[in-house]
Amino acid sequence: MSTDRIFINEHPVWARLHQHQRATRHVHMKELFAQDEQRFDRYSLQLDGLLLDYSKNRLTERTLELLVELADAADLRGWMARMRRGERINISEKRAVLHTALRLPATASLVVDGVDVVPQVQQVLQRAYQFVRRVRSGEWLGHTGQRIRQVVNIGIGGSDLGPLMVAEALKPYADPGMRFDYVSNVDGQHLAQVLATCDPAQTLFIVASKSFATPETLLNAQAARRWFLQSATEADIARHFVAVSTNEPAVRAFGIDPANMFGFWDWVGGRYSVWSAIGLPVMLQIGPEHFADFLAGGARMDQHFFETPLLRNIPVLLGLIGIWYNTFYGAHTHAIMPYDHGLRRLPAHIQQMDMESNGKRVGRYGERLDFDTGPVIWGEEGVNSQHAFFQLLHQGTRLVPCDFIVAMNTHYPLGDQHRVLVANCLAQTEALMRGKTEAEVLQELAHLSGDELDILLPQKLFPGNQPSNTIALDKVTPYNLGMLLAMYEHKVFVQGVIWGVNSFDQWGVEYGKQLASRLLDELHGNQAGRHDASTRGLMQHFMATYHAE
Numbered sequence: 012m013s014t015d016r017i018f019i020n021e022h023p024v025w026a027r028l029h030q031h032q033r034a035t036r037h038v039h040m041k042e043l044f045a046q047d048e049q050r051f052d053r054y055s056l057q058l059d060g061l062l063l064d065y066s067k068n069r070l071t072e073r074t075l076e077l078l079v080e081l082a083d084a085a086d087l088r089g090w091m092a093r094m095r096r097g098e099r100i101n102i103s104e105k106r107a108v109l110h111t112a113l114r115l116p117a118t119a120s121l122v123v124d125g126v127d128v129v130p131q132v133q134q135v136l137q138r139a140y141q142f143v144r145r146v147r148s149g150e151w152l153g154h155t156g157q158r159i160r161q162v163v164n165i166g167i168g169g170s171d172l173g174p175l176m177v178a179e180a181l182k183p184y185a186d187p188g189m190r191f192d193y194v195s196n197v198d199g200q201h202l203a204q205v206l207a208t209c210d211p212a213q214t215l216f217i218v219a220s221k222s223f224a225t226p227e228t229l230l231n232a233q234a235a236r237r238w239f240l241q242s243a244t245e246a247d248i249a250r251h252f253v254a255v256s257t258n259e260p261a262v263r264a265f266g267i268d269p270a271n272m273f274g275f276w277d278w279v280g281g282r283y284s285v286w287s288a289i290g291l292p293v294m295l296q297i298g299p300e301h302f303a304d305f306l307a308g309g310a311r312m313d314q315h316f317f318e319t320p321l322l323r324n325i326p327v328l329l330g331l332i333g334i335w336y337n338t339f340y341g342a343h344t345h346a347i348m349p350y351d352h353g354l355r356r357l358p359a360h361i362q363q364m365d366m367e368s369n370g371k372r373v374g375r376y377g378e379r380l381d382f383d384t385g386p387v388i389w390g391e392e393g394v395n396s397q398h399a400f401f402q403l404l405h406q407g408t409r410l411v412p413c414d415f416i417v418a419m420n421t422h423y424p425l426g427d428q429h430r431v432l433v434a435n436c437l438a439q440t441e442a443l444m445r446g447k448t449e450a451e452v453l454q455e456l457a458h459l460s461g462d463e464l465d466i467l468l469p470q471k472l473f474p475g476n477q478p479s480n481t482i483a484l485d486k487v488t489p490y491n492l493g494m495l496l497a498m499y500e501h502k503v504f505v506q507g508v509i510w511g512v513n514s515f516d517q518w519g520v521e522y523g524k525q526l527a528s529r530l531l532d533e534l535h536g537n538q539a540g541r542h543d544a545s546t547r548g549l550m551q552h553f554m555a556t557y558h559a560e
């Protein structure tokens with residue numbers, strides 16, 4: 012692999028982009044639309060059932076030209092090719108990054124270090140499908156001979172957020188005879204509330220942990236096991252506990268038979284793992300055929316990403332546009348608003364995927380970076396978000412680039428409600444772009460004058476020029492959702508490559524974990540280490556206030 016170090020902010024195109032930003036930042040998008048009737052056609056792309064409209068952005072042909080130059084300066088195409096062929100681009104962990112291999116068709120081949128990984132992927136997938144078919148058909152029964160009706164996924168981070176998000180989005184495809192819960196928080200109320208609704212004889216627990224060393228997950232799994240054993244025996248565990256992990260010895264040590272374990276590989280990052288056996292609860296919910304469609308949607312986006320010129324490439328454009336605002340406009344955040352109740356967990360999933368990937372202050376070779384990297388990702392479902400934080404988007408002082416995601420068709424036709432939803436989504440993107448001028452407000456307030464008008468007029472002005480992408484799915488189907496998710500994965504990769512970070516490690520999460528484990532020891536009353544006055548005070552307060560059961 013090439014180890015050429017590219018300090019992207021030293022490349023001349025970096026300065027040219029800053030210059031271009033200074034020269035164009037006063038141009039209002041309204042003017043760009045007025046100058047070009049074809050702006051939507053020029054700046055929108057369609058791939059099967061997914062349309063991206065990126066015309067409501069502060070950009071021109073020149074901006075895109077410069078951004079593509081930036082991508083070339085960072086050797087984006089080279090990094091895309093290296094990822095695709097399975098080079099160890101996760102340098103700090105010396106691992107390949109191959110979540111795309113999880114969605115390759117069975118007929119494909121991808122040889123990494125002399126081994127074709129596709130048959131391995133297919134072997135686990137087919138085993139998982141077989142298991143899923145047995146559970147869904149009632150062939151796999153609980154220890155009293157009853158069918159499995161409840162599935163509880165115990166996992167956290169990528170072992171929770173991805174499958175939970177996909178499960179919520181694809182509920183219309185769910186087996187109505189089964190219920191699915193996701194337990195992630197080590198706060199006992201999460202598990203306790205779920206268990207209170209479960210019948211142990213009909214419940215299947217999936218312990219999902221890539222490392223099988225995550226304390227939150229293991230504690231919840233042990234608590235679930237104790238709860239189960241109140242009405243069953245050790246021998247019954249095999250029918251009610253399965254594991255998804257890369258760590259067979261730890262799974263065995265926990266007491267789960269490796270025959271009930273579904274594996275994956277170190278080249279699948281946790282936040283990219285929903286396509287692997289981590290998707291088991293989703294497979295159980297929607298069945299193998301729909302899960303295969305989800306994988307196919309992801310594969311379609313991969314093919315588009317790897318094979319389409321940068322200027323027609325959906326994830327590349329999203330990545331570049333994000334960099335335009337983040338790096339050259341100094342925007343600190345990026346909002347994601349799905350106008351789809353089923354997609355309401357999407358912001359949380361993308362938040363982990365993006366912030367854990369690109370929240371880095373050093374480059375992939377350990378070099379200090381002199382510029383901001385990953386933005387704060389946040390968001391909430393529309394239209395609820397309109398009644399929560401849109402005030403700031405419309406009239407606040409900050410630049411907040413947004414993604415609006417909306418489906419053209421609904422699984423739940425209820426009177427005119429879907430049209431109302433879509434109207435709201437489109438109206439918001441229009442209002443954010445256009446704003447409202449003084450002349451327009453004066454017309455509205457024609458009945459006012461004097462002080463009253465002076466006070467109200469500025470408050471009713473909307474500057475507009477707030478950028479957004481609209482991503483329209485024909486419908487939230489497994490295939491389209493697969494495309495959407497893979498699109499965001501590649502967008503994050505594009506940005507990581509340009510900033511020069513390794514998007515596939517997460518050392519920052521480790522430190523908090525280490526401290527928590529030391530502190531736990533001290534909260535048990537063991538010898539206290541050195542702490543600042545605040546932490547010491549809070550620990551003492553806990554020790555004095557907490558009543559152990």
Ligand code: F6P
Pocket residue numbers: 167168169170219220221222223224225228281282367517520
């Ligand atoms: O939050 C850190 C992290 O390592 C994530 O990257 C990962 O998705 C999560 O913890 C859970 O890890 P595991 O699947 O190993 O339990």
